[in-house]
Amino acid sequence: MESRAHRFRRNIAEALANPVLQANLSKAKGKFVEKRAQAIQELDDFEATREAAREIRDRVLANLDLWLETFEANARARGATVLWAKDGNEVSRLVVEIAKRHGVKKVVKSKSMLSEEAGLNQALLAAGIEPVETDLGEYILQINGYEPPSHIIAPVVHKSLDEIADLFARTHRTPRKTEIAALTREARQVLREHFLTAEMGVTGGNFLIAETGSVALVTNEGNGRMVTTLPRVHVAITGIEKIVPTLEDLSTLMRLLPRSATGQSISNYVSVLTGTKNPAELDGPEHLYFILVDNGRTRLLGSDYQPMLRCIRCGACMNHCPVYQTIGGQAYGWVYPGPMGSVLTPLLLGLEKAHDLPYAATLCNQCGVVCPVKIPLPELLRNLREEADKRRLRPWRERLALRAWAWIALRPSLYALASRLLVRYLAWLAEGRGGISVLAAAPGWTMGRNFPAPEGETFRTRYRMRKRGP
Amino acid sequence: MSKEQILAEIRRRLRRPQESLQAAQAALEEALQQKVRGPMPALPPDAQGLRERFLAQAERHASCCERIASIEVAPWAVRRFLDARGLPRRAVIWPSLAELDWQGAGVEVAARAAQDADLVGITACFCAIAETGSLMLCSSPQTPATVSLLPPTHIALVPASRIVATMEDAWQLARAELGMLPRAVNFVSGPSRTGDIEQTIVLGAHGPAHVHLLLIESA
Numbered sequence: 211m212e213s214r215a216h217r218f219r220r221n222i223a224e225a226l227a228n229p230v231l232q233a234n235l236s237k238a239k240g241k242f243v244e245k246r247a248q249a250i251q252e253l254d255d256f257e258a259t260r261e262a263a264r265e266i267r268d269r270v271l272a273n274l275d276l277w278l279e280t281f282e283a284n285a286r287a288r289g290a291t292v293l294w295a296k297d298g299n300e301v302s303r304l305v306v307e308i309a310k311r312h313g314v315k316k317v318v319k320s321k322s323m324l325s326e327e328a329g330l331n332q333a334l335l336a337a338g339i340e341p342v343e344t345d346l347g348e349y350i351l352q353i354n355g356y357e358p359p360s361h362i363i364a365p366v367v368h369k370s371l372d373e374i375a376d377l378f379a380r381t382h383r384t385p386r387k388t389e390i391a392a393l394t395r396e397a398r399q400v401l402r403e404h405f406l407t408a409e410m411g412v413t414g415g416n417f418l419i420a421e422t423g424s425v426a427l428v429t430n431e432g433n434g435r436m437v438t439t440l441p442r443v444h445v446a447i448t449g450i451e452k453i454v455p456t457l458e459d460l461s462t463l464m465r466l467l468p469r470s471a472t473g474q475s476i477s478n479y480v481s482v483l484t485g486t487k488n489p490a491e492l493d494g495p496e497h498l499y500f501i502l503v504d505n506g507r508t509r510l511l512g513s514d515y516q517p518m519l520r521c522i523r524c525g526a527c528m529n530h531c532p533v534y535q536t537i538g539g540q541a542y543g544w545v546y547p548g549p550m551g552s553v554l555t556p557l558l559l560g561l562e563k564a565h566d567l568p569y570a571a572t573l574c575n576q577c578g579v580v581c582p583v584k585i586p587l588p589e590l591l592r593n594l595r596e597e598a599d600k601r602r603l604r605p606w607r608e609r610l611a612l613r614a615w616a617w618i619a620l621r622p623s624l625y626a627l628a629s630r631l632l633v634r635y636l637a638w639l640a641e642g643r644g645g646i647s648v649l650a651a652a653p654g655w656t657m658g659r660n661f662p663a664p665e666g667e668t669f670r671t672r673y674r675m676r677k678r679g680p
Numbered sequence: 681m682s683k684e685q686i687l688a689e690i691r692r693r694l695r696r697p698q699e700s701l702q703a704a705q706a707a708l709e710e711a712l713q714q715k716v717r718g719p720m721p722a723l724p725p726d727a728q729g730l731r732e733r734f735l736a737q738a739e740r741h742a743s744c745c746e747r748i749a750s751i752e753v754a755p756w757a758v759r760r761f762l763d764a765r766g767l768p769r770r771a772v773i774w775p776s777l778a779e780l781d782w783q784g785a786g787v788e789v790a791a792r793a794a795q796d797a798d799l800v801g802i803t804a805c806f807c808a809i810a811e812t813g814s815l816m817l818c819s820s821p822q823t824p825a826t827v828s829l830l831p832p833t834h835i836a837l838v839p840a841s842r843i844v845a846t847m848e849d850a851w852q853l854a855r856a857e858l859g860m861l862p863r864a865v866n867f868v869s870g871p872s873r874t875g876d877i878e879q880t881i882v883l884g885a886h887g888p889a890h891v892h893l894l895l896i897e898s899a
């Protein structure tokens with residue numbers, strides 16, 4: 211997928227100025243948050259489970275090469291073919307090759323963020339192969355001209371029922387329906403036909419299990435099961451970091467993933483798929499391919515950013531992010547939005563291509579608190595900010611201002627004087643009204659709110675007076 | 681080759697001293713042997729308690745539950761259910777259930793993989809999980825995966841003796857009884873659903889819209 215992360219500022223302005231998007235976003239606000247909070251309470255020991263999950267993910271990352279080799283050997287022993295891809299282009303090339311080898315004309319896909327990273331749909335189309343997205347949300351995006359997703363769990367969270375009703379009537383040439391159940395039924399009928407006729411299914415993978423060489427798929431709609439049961443060929447595309455050691459470890463993570471994502475105690479379907487169909491079996495694919503993808507992930511190993519590779523893609527961080535809630539997911543410009551995207555996108559694509567993203571956070575640490583694998587997202591964001599500054603990627607005014615501030619802050623008496631002057635100046639600007647409506651130095655900031663006026667004394671002055679006593 | 685390049689890059693980045701490689705390999709083998717469990721939820725210690733927990737959780741996922749005395753009466757329970765729903769007395773079943781007296785109950789069954797036109801699919805289960813109210817279905821020539829997937833209505837026979845506490849217990853049972861994992865293990869927790877449009881839950885996305893559980897008390 212082409213990245214638009216470098217024009218983040220423009221994306222934000224557009225998102226904020228779009229009244230339909232703003233209405234849809236405020237409607238969605240809070241739903242996932244409430245459900246998650248309830249589901250977490252049901253867990254007897256959330257913190258201990260969370261710590262165990264972190265430990266599992268760290269244990270794998272510490273010896274990722276060995277775990278990958280174990281996975282590969284066990285997957286092969288059951289008849290799967292294991293392929294490796296350095297980047298998105300290689301993923302696309304491999305999938306097209308597999309499709310051609312098996313005479314595939316149509317591919318049904320269940321949600322895979324990695325296939326978005328790779329721009330797989332475009333590659334399939336270019337090779338004359340029809341891709342069909344089967345997750346309802348992804349399908350809606352596909353028939354809307356391959357619109358990019360705005361959330362990793364709920365890809366059309368930014369769209370209203372009205373927009374979807376129009377889209378279905380236009381695309382399916384059916385009378386316009388306004389009930390969500392009727393739209394879902396219509397999609398079921400249209401997609402059922404595709405499930406039955408496609409020769410190949412492409413999925414992502416929530417986890418790869420080293421012990422058994424299996425892939426675990428978690429879905430609610432059942433499209434993941436369809437895609438891996440009906441077509442002759444199944445291709446699972448996953449990042450190299452998705453490994454867990456054992457089925458027990460999978461069970462631990464499954465206590466956290468659905469709860470953190472949608473607030474469910476378990477998703478409707480958890481499928482653990484191993485190897486190819488036995489000849490006596492009446493259904494299931496005859497060929498199974500795994501594509502293990504790097505696409506920038508190895509760069510994170512051994513660095514300060516290694517904890518980011520623990521991510522299990524639950525989406526909790528974005529559901530709890532005030533910035534995400536306000537600008538929506540598409541503004542982030544690439545596959546991954548919200549706090550995890552603001553860390554991952556610059557790391558996978560290069561900081562120079564997305565150095566605005568780490569600033570799209572208030573560092574309130576809601577994301578850090580909810581993350582089921584304890585990724586210190588605010589810390590990683592701060593690291594990236596520092597790096598962007600060091601590599602001189604930020605605008606010169608910002609760098610100059612920071613340098614000036616640092617210079618003054620290191621000189622206490624100068625700092626005291628400067629802050630006294632500033633406080634007086636601001637109080638004069640406010641003219642006793644308690645708030646300043648236009649700040650010349652930051653007009654954007656005061657566009658939607660007032661800057662609270664200081665009361666005329668600095669903290670240090672007050673502190674000194676307090677100590678002296680009344 | 682991408683594989684060698686990726687693995688070499690991982691090793692370079694991990695900067696693991698040569699001596700610790702052996703220790704790492706040993707730790708890996710041990711983890712695979714030990715299969716250590718994470719923190720376990722508090723669940724009822726007895727079979728009765730697990731059964732109630734299973735039923736309560738299954739109902740939360742919008743499965744309907746009915747208790748029947750024995751597996752022999754299952755075809756009659758199925759017939760009652762189909763009649764009550766106004767469905768034809770016809771179903772696709774797992775070949776493993778072909779021995780039951782469907783004919784006696786007047787239900788026409790086909791023991792095969794499911795097809796698009798099938799309205800009702802009947803399966804048993806490998807086991808059921810009390811913690812989450814889930815069925816564990818294992819694929820095999822006798823238990824094709826499509827039967828629980830394509831038809832809009834899925835009926836599952838759940839022997840009470842096959843209810844285990846957790847997913848971990850289910851894996852343990854599978855290792856003991858099956859040796860290796862079957863091609864497809866599916867944990868099914870209620871009818872398929874989607875919340876993609878305005879976060880409103882609709883049942884019956886791509887899989888069944890109804891899941892009816894027949895809990896067999898004596899089995």
Ligand code: SF4
Nearest residue numbers: 521522524525527581
């Ligand atoms: S960073 Fe944490 S909270 Fe965000 S998607 Fe990944 S696992 Fe979930």
